[in-house]
Amino acid sequence: MTVCRSCLVKYLEENNTCPTCRIVIHQSHPLQYIGHDRTMQDIVYKLVPGLQEAEMRKQREFYHKLGMEVPGDIKGETCSAKQHLDSHRNGETKADDSSNKEAAEEKPEEDNDYHRSDEQVSICLECNSSKLRGLKRKWIRCSAQATVLHLKKFIAKKLNLSSFNELDILCNEEILGKDHTLKFVVVTRWRFKKAPLLLHYRPKMDLL
Numbered sequence: 001m002t003v004c005r006s007c008l009v010k011y012l013e014e015n016n017t018c019p020t021c022r023i024v025i026h027q028s029h030p031l032q033y034i035g036h037d038r039t040m041q042d043i044v045y046k047l048v049p050g051l052q053e054a055e056m057r058k059q060r061e062f063y064h065k066l067g068m069e070v071p072g073d074i075k076g077e078t079c080s081a082k083q084h085l086d087s088h089r090n091g092e093t094k095a096d097d098s099s100n101k102e103a104a105e106e107k108p109e110e111d112n113d114y115h116r117s118d119e120q121v122s123i124c125l126e127c128n129s130s131k132l133r134g135l136k137r138k139w140i141r142c143s144a145q146a147t148v149l150h151l152k153k154f155i156a157k158k159l160n161l162s163s164f165n166e167l168d169i170l171c172n173e174e175i176l177g178k179d180h181t182l183k184f185v186v187v188t189r190w191r192f193k194k195a196p197l198l199l200h201y202r203p204k205m206d207l208l
Contacts, residue, residue, distance in 0.1 A: 002037045005034070005036070008034060009034075009188060012030045012034070017030075029174070029175055031188075032175065032179075032180075034179075066192075118144060119143070119145075119183065120142065120143065120144065121141070121142060121143070121183070121186060121195075122195045122196040122197065123139070123141070123151075123196055123197045123198075123199060124139055124196045124197070124198050126138060126199070126200050127200070127201055128202050129201075129202035132201070133159065136158075139196065142182070144181065144182050144186070145182075145183065146182050147179055147180060147181050148176045148178050148179070151169055151182075151199070151201075152165075152167045152201075155167060165204070166203055166204055167203065167204065168201065169200070170202070171185055171189040171198070171199055172189055174189065176189070176199075185197065185199075
């Protein structure tokens with residue numbers, strides 16, 4: 001089932017069941033079992049003219065209101081959408097095709113950016129279990145689009161663990177779902193408190 005993510009998150013703050021069929025998603029951590037449906041999001045953007053541009057505008061206004069810098073990915077997506085619309089309105093289809101070819105040729109260089117142009121999140125990774133050692137470098141900075149799963153793999157590699165599935169990562173003593181982005185964690189768990197985002201890791205409960 002695909003629903004509006006923000007509506008579902010608000011619903012699951014008070015409930016642990018599916019809003020449609022009322023089946024229990026998870027007794028204590030239902031948010032861990034929802035994920036992005038990016039295909040549906042792309043379809044919606046294509047079916048509803050101006051929706052993506054409107055959402056980008058609202059996000060920019062949100063950051064301006066908080067006095068924060070607008071993330072580079074939001075600036076880039078808005079600019080790209082506007083250029084695409086303008087080119088079609090002006091009948092510049094051929095020029096647009098040419099720019100697409102140029103963009104395709106430059107793509108390898110863009111891929112080497114390693115998401116540095118994304119909104120960044122500063123994180124402190126602390127170990128709260130005597131069964132694992134702490135990281136030598138617990139302070140990291142990475143893209144807000146990175147997920148909890150990325151952090152699990154990072155920690156497992158640094159600690160030479162046999163599998164990242166052996167780990168739980170927590171924020172404010174709540175286990176985070178592997179598909180949660182760091183942006184999602186900052187907004188819904190850290191609630192925009194002062195940086196860095198403090199996360200704890202430990203062996204999974206069933207391994208303790």
